[in-house]
Amino acid sequence: xxxxxxxxxxxxxxxxxxxxxxxxxxxxxxxxxxxxxxxxxxxxxxxxxxxxxxxxxxxxxxxxxxxxxxxxxxxxxxxxxxxxxxxxxxxxxxxxxxxxxxxxxxxxxxxxxxxxxxxxxxxxxxxxxxxxxxxxxxxxxxxxxxxxxxxxxxxxxxxxxxxxxxxxxxxxxxxxxxxxxxxxxxxxxx
Amino acid sequence: xxxxxxxxxxxxxxxxxxxxxxxxxxxxxxxxxxxxxxxxxxxxxxxxxxxxxxxxxxxxxxxxxxxxxxxxxxxxxxxxxxxxxxxxxxxxxxxxxxxxxxxxxxxxxxxxxxxxxxxxxxxxxxxxxxxxxxxxxxxxxxxxxxxxxxxxxxxxxxxxxxxxxxxxxxxxxxxxxxxxxxxxxxxxxx
DNA sequence: TGTAAATAGTGATATTTGTCACGCCTTTAA
DNA sequence: TTAAAGGCGTGACAAATATCACTATTTACA
Numbered sequence: 001x002x003x004x005x006x007x008x009x010x011x012x013x014x015x016x017x018x019x020x021x022x023x024x025x026x027x028x029x030x031x032x033x034x035x036x037x038x039x040x041x042x043x044x045x046x047x048x049x050x051x052x053x054x055x056x057x058x059x060x061x062x063x064x065x066x067x068x069x070x071x072x073x074x075x076x077x078x079x080x081x082x083x084x085x086x087x088x089x090x091x092x093x094x095x096x097x098x099x100x101x102x103x104x105x106x107x108x109x110x111x112x113x114x115x116x117x118x119x120x121x122x123x124x125x126x127x128x129x130x131x132x133x134x135x136x137x138x139x140x141x142x143x144x145x146x147x148x149x150x151x152x153x154x155x156x157x158x159x160x161x162x163x164x165x166x167x168x169x170x171x172x173x174x175x176x177x178x179x180x181x182x183x184x185x186x187x188x189x190x
Numbered sequence: 191x192x193x194x195x196x197x198x199x200x201x202x203x204x205x206x207x208x209x210x211x212x213x214x215x216x217x218x219x220x221x222x223x224x225x226x227x228x229x230x231x232x233x234x235x236x237x238x239x240x241x242x243x244x245x246x247x248x249x250x251x252x253x254x255x256x257x258x259x260x261x262x263x264x265x266x267x268x269x270x271x272x273x274x275x276x277x278x279x280x281x282x283x284x285x286x287x288x289x290x291x292x293x294x295x296x297x298x299x300x301x302x303x304x305x306x307x308x309x310x311x312x313x314x315x316x317x318x319x320x321x322x323x324x325x326x327x328x329x330x331x332x333x334x335x336x337x338x339x340x341x342x343x344x345x346x347x348x349x350x351x352x353x354x355x356x357x358x359x360x361x362x363x364x365x366x367x368x369x370x371x372x373x374x375x376x377x378x379x380x
Numbered sequence: 381t382g383t384a385a386a387t388a389g390t391g392a393t394a395t396t397t398g399t400c401a402c403g404c405c406t407t408t409a410a
Numbered sequence: 411t412t413a414a415a416g417g418c419g420t421g422a423c424a425a426a427t428a429t430c431a432c433t434a435t436t437t438a439c440a
Contacts (some may be wrong), residue, residue: 063334063337063338065338069338071334071337071338072337073330073333073334073337085323085326085327085330086327086330089323089327118316118319122312122315125312125315125316125319126308126315128319129308129315129318129319129322132319132322132323132326133275133279133322135326136275136322136325136326136329137275137276137279139326139329139330139332139333140263140264140275140276140329142329142333143263143329143332143333143336144253144261144263146333146336146369147253147261147262147263147366147369148253148255148259148261150396150397151396151397170416170417170418171417171418172416172417172418176337179336179337180397180398181397181398181399182417182418182419183397183398183399183400183418183419183420184396184397184398186418186419186420187397187419187420340426340427341426341427360386360387360388361387361388362386362387362388370427370428371427371428371429372387372388372389373388373389373390373427373428373429373430374426374427374428376388376389376390377389377390377427
């Protein structure tokens with residue numbers, strides 16, 4: 001990712017072809033931001049102004065329950081979109097945390113600019129529709145993994161789907177994503 | 191639901207306002223269909239041509255695993271959209287079943303007409319984007335219920351969210367949706 | 381109307397998973 | 411460079427949930 005603008009353009013063009021003018025127009029709505037490992041991009045209770053398109057790095061979307069126990073809703077890395085979508089789309093307070101597992105570079109897109117983009121360029125509305133559908137299908141797959149599989153099987157499926165997570169994420173976090181205690185996960189593969 | 195066209199129009203207008211012309215234009219892309227209790231709207235291995243907007247009745251979206259065990263991905267009723275989205279959007283073979291729990295009346299929208307609608311009327315692309323986002327958020331909530339809650343809590347959350355299911359759906363199916371055996375569910379509340 | 385299928389409850393037991401406690405590394409940061 | 415925090419494995423035990431077997435009731439429908 002040595003050229004963020006080109007990277008974003010390529011990403012969008014996997015769904016809809018763009019002219020040079022459209023590509024610049026799109027990029028002009030984004031803002032480049034960098035975050036340190038451990039930094040919170042979104043904090044619970046704050047307004048969620050942006051959705052983030054990750055250029056490099058790795059983040060986790062986390063829900064903290066009443067017992068202060070943390071559960072990982074999803075990981076996101078290069079080429080992915082992430083935010084607290086509930087809070088972003090309804091422009092309300094975050095119920096989730098977005099925390100960097102690695103130093104991260106991202107394009108941020110404000111809600112205002114998101115709406116402008118959709119209004120001014122139907123291609124972008126189409127693009128976001130496709131992305132949203134893909135996200136929905138992905139979530140349904142994850143739900144099915146809870147319905148059909150035990151902890152060990154869910155772990156194996158995760159490895160097949162995204163084996164790089166194993167190297168980049170502590171086991172404790174993988175366990176939290178899989179819905180299993182870190183002790184159980186530890187025992188499953190030793 | 192004595193007037194399907196009006197019902198659909200009202201549904202769309204919760205997101206985007208429509209002129210009379212637009213409303214008729216939209217309705218002209220749909221086809222009214224009725225299904226009997228027990229009937230399969232989508233069968234595994236078949237092409238998925240349509241997405242369905244339910245006017246009345248109740249259906250379940252089901253995944254059948256290698257052991258022929260059935261898992262309920264979701265229920266859908268009046269005012270909901272349902273299909274095997276993975277198969278529909280990629281125009282490939284169904285991996286899920288869509289089966290009627292009650293006699294059901296639905297508008298079907300073919301993939302071709304879905305694309306036409308999105309192309310010819312940006313409002314509809316916007317409408318589907320909003321629906322898709324809502325679906326994505328809903329799925330994420332369900333994922334969180336698996337991460338944070340045990341069987342009893344998931345059951346209670348389902349009742350809060352959609353208490354009518356308790357009357358309309360056998361406990362066996364509720365168990366299958368919640369990811370718990372029917373025996374365990376039976377014991378949780380007796 | 382009568383019969384098969386579906387639905388539902390429950391006892392006994394096995395399996396899976398969670399919790400608590402501890403020790404030992406590795407990484408982080410003052 | 412040293413203390414603190416984080417990460418990871420593991421033993422002992424507890425809790426949650428699944429499985430199997432059986433029965434009873436209700437529902438569908440030929």
